[in-house]
Amino acid sequence: MKIGIILETKEFEKAWNAFRFAVTAKKQGHEVKVFLMGEAVECEGLTHTQYNVDEQLKAFVNIGGEILACGTCLKSRQLNETDACPISTMIDCVNLVVWADKTVTF
Incomplete structure (x- = not known):
């Protein structure tokens, strides 16, 4: 199955759970993309003593997961794209939803 995940928060527990979900789905053989x-x-x-978001994000990337990051949202925060989170557009987000069999939001 193709699973699209749209994450809109940096709240530690929610973001950590989103990436744990992504890692688990990928390990079960699903195609997974995160926007x-x-x-x-x-x-x-992003790290926290109990919810290490960065660790889960890296685990997802290391098993071949794909992450896209909204360019407008990056620019509004004066952030640059990274290898793990390349700059993307709303068109890429729409394409992710069209591509996915199921889309989950966190």
Whole structure:
């Protein structure tokens, strides 16, 4: 199955769960893409003693997961794209939803 995940928060527990879900789905053999928008574009490097978002994000990338980050949201925060989170557009988000058999939002 093709699973699209749209993440709109950098709230530690929610973002951590979104990436745990992505890792688990990928490990079960699903194709998974994550689109970060709003404050979620700040997830890379985000750590907490109980909810290490960055660790889960990196685990997802390391098993071949694809992450896209909203360019407008990055620019509004004076952030640049990274290898893990390349700059993307709303068209890419729409294409993710069209591509996916199921779309989940966090």
